[in-house]
Amino acid sequence: MKKWLIGGAALLMLSPTAAYAQQADARSVNTSPVSAYHVVASTNVTTWDQFTTEIVKQLNNFAPEINITYSGPMTDFKKNFMESFKKAQEQAVYAGGHMESTNISADSTGNVTFKVKYLTNQTQEAAVQKKVDQLLKAIIKPSMTEFEKVKAINDYIVSNATYGTKTKASPHSAYALLMEGQAVCQGYALAAYKMLDQAGFDAKYVVGTVNGNVAHAWNLVKVDGQWYHLDTTWNDPLPNRFGASSYDYFLVTDAQLKKDHKWIASNYPAATSTKYNYMLNVHFAYQDKNTLYFSNTADKDKLYKLDLASGKKTKVIDKRALYITGADDFLYFSDYSNSGYLTKLNLKTLKTEVLVKQAVTDLRINDNFLVYNVKGNEQKLKIK
Structure with missing residues (x-):
């Protein structure tokens, strides 16, 4: 029986820049070590689509260990289970953004196990869900336009969060931002994604760089059929100033954001509408x-x-x-x-x-x- 052991670590976004203060935190990117473990199969699937769907389901539940037995055609088995895992990460956007490290074990009989370390846990995510339910009920009204809804979400995050790492939970998590009022850019972007997604918006979690090669994260959101960038971290001044929000990174275009942000544009939808440029300055x-x-x-x-x-x-x-x-x-x-x-x-x-x-x-x-x-x-x- 042939067995594969594959480990990997996810990048953690550590660097904000405050638009108003015009400064950036240039701390290095974190990675985490991984270790091998024994395979224990549970869920049975016969197609790679089923395989991907099961991973998505388990990631969205923040399962620390995902065990799957694949009993379909074994051609390119290793390539296919790795591709399925990549697709699952892309589909489980919020959970994927919280993944700190992964370790994959598989054997030639079709048993595959994914051991996942998250920046959060199931208990914390239950609290996040309850908090988001309460917040959206309070700040979003049915009569609002899509612009007004996105603005309400941006304003809540900027007004109630401080950039920083002095949290009990991981400062890279949405939990830290929503429950402790402090996070780094990854926490800002994941909290914004969670709120936008639950409010009914098509949104993306974007990973890129700022100030040369400093890792950073933000969002794309579709408003009235057009895509726009939203960087809640850069709308929140550093050092924190009560009531000092800006909108220089609120519903902006690719061209506007490219002045100080970089990302692999081909991985994301284009943002070309200048409809909300009046929010600049x-x-x-x-x-x-x-x-x-x-x-x-x-x-x-x-x-x-x-x-x-x-x-x-x-x-x-x-x-x-x-x-x-x-x-x-x-x-x-x-x-x-x-x-x-x-x-x-x-x-x-x-x-x-x-x-x-x-x-x-x-x-x-x-x-x-x-x-x-x-x-x-x-x-x-x-x-x-």
């Missing part, structure tokens, strides 16, 4: 109904508004506004035309008022209070 965005108030990086961070229905951008006032938030008919922001002072803007009259003569950051509304930081110390100001 939108930072520190605060949304009020169908209007985004934002810091326009194309005009020295001046305060602008964007009509999401038309895509039209208009300057609101000639001030550099960061950390924008709002309530009722007022905006609050750090006025970097005036030393970063906490400033209030009346949207009806466009008159401004300095509330705190100190540089402030990380503005947000909590109940009836405006919460902000001064030199890293949290402060509160009652606004109602």
Whole structure:
């Protein structure tokens, strides 16, 4: 009886770049060692399509060991079971993205065993599923357009996650991002894929490089029949800034992304539509109904508004506004035309008022209070 032992390790995406901060983490790519083990057959199949289907099923269940007995024609047996495993990985996108290492044992009588080490486990994935169910119910409404749904998913991830590795679970997993609020780019992209897929979108998990040859991961998503790139990691500034999201990597084209990303384009659908290019240069965005108030990086961070229905951008006032938030008919922001002072803007009259003569950051509304930081110390100001 002839026996094959084949081992392999999957790449782990370790390197984010924050679009706003314009910096990258250049840590090396991790691989993991593998070891051989004994074959124990269980599921019986007679065709290679059945073989692939069974692997997909087991991968999606995050099974650590997959045992299959193939009893069909044995011509090119080794080549065929390896090709079936590759096809299964491509079909089980979310689970495949979580694979850390694999070890394959097979013999000439048709017994094949795949031992898989994941970045997560079945218990964690049950928690992820419950969390995603709750999140999508809260942030996605039937009346939303596809654009609005993707934006809601992007905004949730960017607003509730921090790039980093200080997690109990693997920081490369969707679990770390969704349950611990921290992950690296692999976790961002896998969480986004999970949410997009469950929300009904055709999505891809993309592996490539940035800043030369630094490994990176992001997504492709089909919106209204057109493919677009979505990089939630690069929409989330580094170091983390509360409320500081950007949209420079939100529903962009191949041409736009190729300015700083590289990938094997032939492995993925082409993204050519420029429909949502109006989202470029939108930072520190605060949304009020169908209007985004934002810091326009194309005009020295001046305060602008964007009509999401038309895509039209208009300057609101000639001030550099960061950390924008709002309530009722007022905006609050750090006025970097005036030393970063906490400033209030009346949207009806466009008159401004300095509330705190100190540089402030990380503005947000909590109940009836405006919460902000001064030199890293949290402060509160009652606004109602």
